[in-house]
Amino acid sequence: MNILIIDQVAKRAEPLEQALRDLGHEVLVRPPGKYAIYKMVESFQPDVVIVDADSPDRDTLEDVSMTSDRLPRPIIFFANDEDDDVIRQSIQAGVSAYIVDGLQPSRVKTLLNVAISRFEEHQRLKGELKKTRDELADRKIIDKAKGLLMKHKQCDEDAAFSAMRKMAMNKNVRLSEIAQDVIDLFG
Numbered sequence: 001m002n003i004l005i006i007d008q009v010a011k012r013a014e015p016l017e018q019a020l021r022d023l024g025h026e027v028l029v030r031p032p033g034k035y036a037i038y039k040m041v042e043s044f045q046p047d048v049v050i051v052d053a054d055s056p057d058r059d060t061l062e063d064v065s066m067t068s069d070r071l072p073r074p075i076i077f078f079a080n081d082e083d084d085d086v087i088r089q090s091i092q093a094g095v096s097a098y099i100v101d102g103l104q105p106s107r108v109k110t111l112l113n114v115a116i117s118r119f120e121e122h123q124r125l126k127g128e129l130k131k132t133r134d135e136l137a138d139r140k141i142i143d144k145a146k147g148l149l150m151k152h153k154q155c156d157e158d159a160a161f162s163a164m165r166k167m168a169m170n171k172n173v174r175l176s177e178i179a180q181d182v183i184d185l186f187g
Contacts, residue, residue, distance in 0.1 A: 001112075004046035005029045006037060012052060016078075019105035023112075037063040041071050048074045048112065055081035061093040068094025074119035076111060078103055096122070138176035145179035148186040 003025050007013040013029050020027045030040055032053070037060070041049060049067070053060065056079060064075060074096040079086075082100050090098050097115035142164070149160035168178045 001047040002026045002028070002045070003048045003050060004040060004044050005050045005052065006032050006040065007052040008032060009052075015105055016050065016052070016103055016108065019103075019108040022105075023109055032060070038067045038071065041067050041073065046073065048076065048116065050076045050078065052078040055079055055083075055086060056090055056093075061089055064090070064095060065093040072119075072123060074112075074115045076115045138174075138179075141176050141183065142179040144187075145182035148182055152186050 003020055005013050005017060005020075005027060007029065008031055010029065010031070017027050017029055028044055028046065032051070037049065037051065051060070051064075056064070056077060067073075068075065072094070075094060076097045076099065077090055077095045078099050079090075080100065081087075087098050096119040097111060099111065103111070142161075145164060146157055146160040149155065149163060150157060153160070153163075155163075164175060164178045164182065168175045171178070
């Protein structure tokens with residue numbers, strides 16, 4: 001696994017870097033500041049990102065959020081800040097694991113596994129939510145198109161739905177595409 005460590009203090013990153021290499025991972029260590037987390041992730045394409053900082057600031061959290069939205073991957077934060085709001089904001093930004101009080105090299109494998117599992121579950125839930133939202137949006141379009149067909153063709157709901165379904169099958173497109181065409185035509 002390719003892992004990107006972002007740390008302002010090179011000495012602080014050395015034990016973590018060694019523990020990860022001992023587990024067989026490829027590790028790249030970079031200081032923050034010159035390049036944003038997003039740009040580093042875009043450039044190096046790591047499997048996991050580990051950020052070690054005293055406390056995540058607003059800019060860092062925005063950068064993590066953008067990275068999570070555009071280039072999602074597990075992000076582990078090591079910080080000294082135990083503030084509940086900071087932890088909550090970090091998790092909302094897309095951090096998979098927020099660890100306070102440093103790292104013992106013996107815990108690296110477990111922390112990686114937990115962060116990756118949490119990330120995968122979060123991605124699965126995001127996918128389900130998107131699918132549900134898309135289905136609801138499609139349902140609204142289909143219902144609106146049925147209403148327009150019923151009004152303009154003076155037919156009942158079943159006939160309107162059957163006509164759209166038949167057109168979708170004949171054209172080999174999704175029912176919602178036909179419904180949008182109906183809305184564009186009669187709406």
